[in-house]
Amino acid sequence: MAAEVLRSATSVARAGILRRFRRAVLADPLALTGVTIITLLVLLAVFGPWIAPYPAQGQGESNVAARMLPPSATHLFGTDGLGRDMLSRVMVGARPALAVSVLVVLLAMLIGVPLGALAGYRRGRLDALIMRVTDLFLAFPPLLLAMAIVAALGPGLDHAALALAISWWPWYARLARGTATSLRERSFVEAARSMGVSEVQILRRHIIPNSITPILVQATIDIGTVILAAGSLAFLGLGAAPPTPDWGLMVADGRTYILDQWWPSRVWRSSWRCSRSTSWATCWWTCSTRGARGERADAVGPRPCRVVCHTRRDHNRPRRRQP
């Protein structure tokens, strides 16, 4: 009986979230665009190799007879210097791009969240120490530390991913620390402590699960940024090596021919849209859904959201009262 009530309650709640999500997305053209783009990107990442018109060429098989063809009905994006169909390359390239950025974000979370939660929960010296370390990592200009790490390890996609994760984790540590400091004062944590639950258990069962929401929001935003960062590293020759269908590499490749044949570099048009709008879109819809839930949107935390929330807030701002 009780279980049944609980189940129906959760299903009602779940339907509510979906409905609110749908309403928030439909009401906001920008969020709608974003959600569409994310869906397309994910679909491409999953089905890209199967729906690409020339899957083998997408993987890197060359077809020298058809070098440098301009866009046409058979090759919508044209072909590159080795005769490969650019559309297929872009489609097949979605999977590694998304996979690498998800991997980087997961790794960064794996390092950052436990450290941040520990710092916020323990406070005191350990907190100061961990925060000073994050300060150090954040004192490098963005991407520069990643470049230096790649230089030390040697170029390659795996090293680039590792380097990006190493320079990314401090953001998660800070975020986790912020929520952990406020959670440790809450009565359920105090109750657990007074019952003699071990510190690791408190962190694992109470602190981290309860501080995960803003971290996940940040993570979805970061996935877009990391696609861009990994592409940038590849553009410089520090990430994926040919013939991987990497978007950054494709732009670098297209650069050789751009003044005569402009279409290879055009791939980026599709990729940047996906990557950045992804972040914007997620940001928007998380903000909108949270706003709909009546929570303080600022609690979401991460920086781009703040800016967006400003713009959101002015939608909701009451008109000036007439005297």
Added chain:
Amino acid sequence: MLRFILRRLAGSVAVLFGLSLITFALARLVPSNAAAVYIGPKARPEEIARVAHQLGLDQPLPVQYFTYMRDMLTGDWGTSIGTKQPVLGDILGRLPATIELIGAAMLLAVPLGILLGVLSARWQRKAPDILVRLISIVGVSLPAFWLGLLLQVLFFRDLHLLPLTGRVDANLRFSSPIAATTGLYVVDTILSGNWTALRDVALHLVLPALTLAAYPIGLIARMTRASMLEALSQDYVRAARAAGLSERLITYKLALKNALIPVTTVIGLTLAYSLTGTFFVEVVYNWPGLGTLTVKGLLNLDYPVVMGVTLFGALGYVVINLLVDLAQSWLDPRTRLA
């Protein structure tokens, strides 16, 4: 105020010390055999041992770190594997080109970004606002290296208006050479009254500066818009309106002044971001600055150069952040308490 400055300075010194630890670790610990990397792929074992001794790699780590710090502080930043030149000399030689590029980009981005943001806030939810928000999303989203290629195609290949790459036309070296005093070509040509060269240099600067400015313009416009809206909703603005002050006076004199405080932080942030943003722009435009030096170093595994630039860039970043903090506390005394 003095106490605040001193405390921030002390913090910066501590951060710099930590940064040197990280770059030291990257340079000495991560490459499995730094000496072998230094000589190249065809090194014999006895050669490796000799070079390892020369570089002090056979010493205990604390001793290595001590000599590393001593060398850094006395200006010996190591020797480039590629050019066999002192790294610090290479960096300082390339620095003016990068400073010129970043400076031009910021001179473009700050007024333009603030102007766009103010316009957007004043005509909120009207056509100018929508246009500005579109510009800022595009500016923030486009990766510099792709935007650069696009601008090259448009302005060089199609319109024949602007030069493709480089800082100055190669023929200019013979017809009207630039007398290098500051290394900033625009300043040098103005100082020496070399107008033909100034024209050429300025034309070369347009595209790279525009490419580098795209991101700051977007970010500054967005931040200005947000903080203008915040300021315009304050009570003093309402009071000014009630007193019958003109909307123009309210927007530009009252609200803008207060709205600019958070914008200074964003300007500092974008300036600091430009330190790496310039790398991609420089590669696209073959600009002879720090970025091309670093990327060449990265591709040739020339790690003394890479570590030198990393430390140098981090130094610049810390200094910029310090200046931003100081500017902020000067503008807004409330932040001094923090």
